[in-house]
Amino acid sequence: MDLVLIISTFIILLSLCLIHVPKSLCQHPQFLACGGGGFQCGDINFTFPFWTGNEPNIGCGYPGFQVSCHNGARMRIGDLTYIVLALGLDYSPLKTVTVTREDMWNNTCSALLKNTTLDSNIFSYASNTQNLTLFYGCPSSSRSRANPSNEFTCVVNGTSTRNFFTMSDSDTTFLSQFKCNSTIHVPVHQTSAQNLMDVVGLSNVLRAGFTLQYEANNTACEGCIQSGGRCGYNYASSSFVCYCFDRPYDLACSAARTSSTVKFSRVAVTSVVIIILIYCLAKKNSWWEALIHWKSKKRNNQLVQEFIRNYGSIAPKLYTYSEIKKMTSSFKNKLGHGGYGCVYKGTLSDGREVAVKVLNDNKGNGEDFINEVAAISRTSHVNVVNLLGFCYNRGKRALIYEFMPNGSLDKFITKKESSQDTMKDQLEWELLYKIAVGIARGLEYLHQGCNTRIVHFDIKPQNILLDRNFCPKISDFGLAKLYKRNESILTTMTARGTIGYVAPEVFCRNFGGVSHKSDIYSYGMMVLEMVGLRRKLEPNSQQTSESYFPNWIYEHVEDGKSLPVEGVVNDKEEENAMKMILVGLWCIQTYPADRPSISKVVEMLEGSLHSLEIPPKPFIDSPIDG
Incomplete structure (x- = not known):
C-alpha cells in the first residue's frame, strides 16, 4: 500500500509542475475584491449584506x-x-x-x-x-x-x-x-x-x-461561501450573486472552470481519478462503487442547493458541522438515540437551548432528510415542533429543533404494570386529555392549515414532544409527504411508518388509497395507548384475535362493561377518558372513508360525550389473521 501512496503523490506533483499557473491570474477580479465572508469595524463583526470600500458599485454587498x-x-x-x-x-x-x-x-x-x-x-x-x-x-x-x-x-x-x-x-x-x-x-x-x-x-x-x-436572508450567502465563493450583489439584475474563482454564479460555485483554469482543472481532476482507481484496486474494491458514491454525494449537495433556492426566505438557517459541534460542546449531553442516530442538547449563540438531532451517516440517501427539512419549513403552529436550522456538510446531517424539557410522550404512557404506577401518577387525566386535543389540532394544521397538505405517516408517542408546560408538539417529519390540497390520494407510495400504528391501506391497497386519513388511523391507535388499555392488556397478551386490544376495548364498550381505566377520580375525567376511547375507535376504522377528518376528531373531543355514537367494529380480527 505504501507503493500506491508513493505513486499517487508522484502523479500529483508531476501534474502541478507541468502546468504551473499563477493562481492570481485565474481568479475573477470581483472574487478577489470582495474578500472573505466578512469584516470587522471596531468591536463589531459585519457580514453580508454589509460591505466596506471606496468603490460604490463593486458589488460586494447590497x-x-x-x-x-x-x-x-x-x-x-x-x-x-x-x-x-x-x-x-x-x-x-x-x-x-x-x-x-x-x-x-x-x-x-x-x-x-x-x-x-x-x-x-x-x-x-x-x-x-x-x-x-x-x-x-x-x-x-x-x-x-x-x-x-x-x-x-x-x-x-x-x-x-x-x-x-x-x-x-x-x-x-x-x-x-x-x-x-x-x-x-x-x-x-x-x-x-x-x-x-x-x-x-x-x-x-x-x-x-x-x-x-x-x-436579509443569509442562507444563500452561506451556501455560496460553502461552495468556495464570496457573496455579492449584481447591480444590473438587482439580485444576489455568488462570485467564484472563475466567474459569477447565481447561487453557488460550479465545479466547472473556464478560460485559463480549464487545463489546470482537467489535469488535477484526472490525477484525483487515477488516485481513486489505484486505491480501489489496491483494496480490491470495484471502481464502479467509488463512482456511485461520488455521484450520490453530488446529488445530495444538489438537493440542498435546490431546497435553498426554492424556499428562499423561509428556509431555516444552514449550519456547518463545526458549528454543530460548538453548540453541542462536542456532543457532550446526549438526550436520546434511535435507529436514525442520536439527539444532543445544545445552546445557540443567543443562549437559547436546542435539541440537535444528528443522523447516522448511512441514514437514507439525502432525500428523506431534505424532505423533513422542507416539510417543517412550511409549518408554524403551537402544536408542531419549530425547526431552527439544519446541517448538511460533507455528508454530515443534523436538525436543530427548539428544546423540549419534558421529552417525548412515550415515557409517560409506557410504564409497565409491574411498576405499580397508575396513570394518575404519570399524567393527570385533565392534562392527558389536553395533550390528545393538542395533537389533534397540530394534525389539523398539517392537513388543512397549509397551502400544501402535509401527511406525517409516523404519528406515535415517540414523535410527540412535550414542552415545559406539557404542550404537545408533533416532531420527526422524516417520512412525511407533501401534496396539493385538491389531491385526495397519494398515488406513488411505498409502505412507511411504525408497526402497530400503520393504517391498513399503507401496506395493502385493497383497503383504499393512501391519504391524510392514514394519519387519522395512527392518531387513533396512539390515543387508545394514551388511555392505558394496551399497557393493561400487555402482561396477558397473546397473538390471537381475542387479545388484539382494539377488539378487546370494543367488546367492553359495546357490552357496556366497565373498562379498567386507571387514575380516574371524578365524572369529568371518566367522561374525557370515554371520549378518547370512542374517538380512538372511530379513527382506526378499517376503510379510510369510514374514519373522521381531523377537524371532526377535534369537534368530537371537545363536544359532549352524549353526542358520540359507538363506531362500527372493524372487520379485521387481528393483524395476523388479516
Missing part, C-alpha cells in the same frame, strides 16, 4: 449597506451619517442594526437640524422606537409657559438660544405655537427614554440611538 471603518463603524443613510452601535442576533430573516446620529453623538445642539429619514425600501423602525421632538431657537416668552425641565441651551454665533425637547404629543402641540426657528424629529429607544427628565438624560438617550430592521 446598496445602502456600505460601512466606513474610520473611528468606528459608520453608515450613510439619506442625508445623515450614523454611528453603528450593534448588530442584532443572526437567526431570523428580519435582522436589526442599532445606530445613532453622528451629529448628536456628543452634542444635543446639532448644526444640521434635519429630520431623521430612511429609505423605506431598505430599512424600517423597530417596534420599540419612538420619536423625540426637538424645538430649536424658541422665543424667550416660551420659558414662562413651558416645562423648564425640558429646556436646554445652545450657543449659536455667541448667542444663547432657548430649546426644548419632548416625547409627548400634547407637549409637541403646545410648543408648536411658539414658532421656534427649527423643529426636528429624532427616533430613540422607547424603553431608554421612559425616564427622560433633564438635559443630561437627553444626551444619554440620543447616544443610545435606535434600532432599524432590514430583510
Whole structure:
C-alpha cells in the first residue's frame, strides 16, 4: 500500500509542475475584491449584506449597506451619517442594526437640524422606537409657559438660544405655537427614554440611538461561501450573486472552470481519478462503487442547493458541522438515540437551548432528510415542533429543533404494570386529555392549515414532544409527504411508518388509497395507548384475535362493561377518558372513508360525550389473521 501512496503523490506533483499557473491570474477580479465572508469595524463583526470600500458599485454587498471603518463603524443613510452601535442576533430573516446620529453623538445642539429619514425600501423602525421632538431657537416668552425641565441651551454665533425637547404629543402641540426657528424629529429607544427628565438624560438617550430592521436572508450567502465563493450583489439584475474563482454564479460555485483554469482543472481532476482507481484496486474494491458514491454525494449537495433556492426566505438557517459541534460542546449531553442516530442538547449563540438531532451517516440517501427539512419549513403552529436550522456538510446531517424539557410522550404512557404506577401518577387525566386535543389540532394544521397538505405517516408517542408546560408538539417529519390540497390520494407510495400504528391501506391497497386519513388511523391507535388499555392488556397478551386490544376495548364498550381505566377520580375525567376511547375507535376504522377528518376528531373531543355514537367494529380480527 505504501507503493500506491508513493505513486499517487508522484502523479500529483508531476501534474502541478507541468502546468504551473499563477493562481492570481485565474481568479475573477470581483472574487478577489470582495474578500472573505466578512469584516470587522471596531468591536463589531459585519457580514453580508454589509460591505466596506471606496468603490460604490463593486458589488460586494447590497446598496445602502456600505460601512466606513474610520473611528468606528459608520453608515450613510439619506442625508445623515450614523454611528453603528450593534448588530442584532443572526437567526431570523428580519435582522436589526442599532445606530445613532453622528451629529448628536456628543452634542444635543446639532448644526444640521434635519429630520431623521430612511429609505423605506431598505430599512424600517423597530417596534420599540419612538420619536423625540426637538424645538430649536424658541422665543424667550416660551420659558414662562413651558416645562423648564425640558429646556436646554445652545450657543449659536455667541448667542444663547432657548430649546426644548419632548416625547409627548400634547407637549409637541403646545410648543408648536411658539414658532421656534427649527423643529426636528429624532427616533430613540422607547424603553431608554421612559425616564427622560433633564438635559443630561437627553444626551444619554440620543447616544443610545435606535434600532432599524432590514430583510436579509443569509442562507444563500452561506451556501455560496460553502461552495468556495464570496457573496455579492449584481447591480444590473438587482439580485444576489455568488462570485467564484472563475466567474459569477447565481447561487453557488460550479465545479466547472473556464478560460485559463480549464487545463489546470482537467489535469488535477484526472490525477484525483487515477488516485481513486489505484486505491480501489489496491483494496480490491470495484471502481464502479467509488463512482456511485461520488455521484450520490453530488446529488445530495444538489438537493440542498435546490431546497435553498426554492424556499428562499423561509428556509431555516444552514449550519456547518463545526458549528454543530460548538453548540453541542462536542456532543457532550446526549438526550436520546434511535435507529436514525442520536439527539444532543445544545445552546445557540443567543443562549437559547436546542435539541440537535444528528443522523447516522448511512441514514437514507439525502432525500428523506431534505424532505423533513422542507416539510417543517412550511409549518408554524403551537402544536408542531419549530425547526431552527439544519446541517448538511460533507455528508454530515443534523436538525436543530427548539428544546423540549419534558421529552417525548412515550415515557409517560409506557410504564409497565409491574411498576405499580397508575396513570394518575404519570399524567393527570385533565392534562392527558389536553395533550390528545393538542395533537389533534397540530394534525389539523398539517392537513388543512397549509397551502400544501402535509401527511406525517409516523404519528406515535415517540414523535410527540412535550414542552415545559406539557404542550404537545408533533416532531420527526422524516417520512412525511407533501401534496396539493385538491389531491385526495397519494398515488406513488411505498409502505412507511411504525408497526402497530400503520393504517391498513399503507401496506395493502385493497383497503383504499393512501391519504391524510392514514394519519387519522395512527392518531387513533396512539390515543387508545394514551388511555392505558394496551399497557393493561400487555402482561396477558397473546397473538390471537381475542387479545388484539382494539377488539378487546370494543367488546367492553359495546357490552357496556366497565373498562379498567386507571387514575380516574371524578365524572369529568371518566367522561374525557370515554371520549378518547370512542374517538380512538372511530379513527382506526378499517376503510379510510369510514374514519373522521381531523377537524371532526377535534369537534368530537371537545363536544359532549352524549353526542358520540359507538363506531362500527372493524372487520379485521387481528393483524395476523388479516
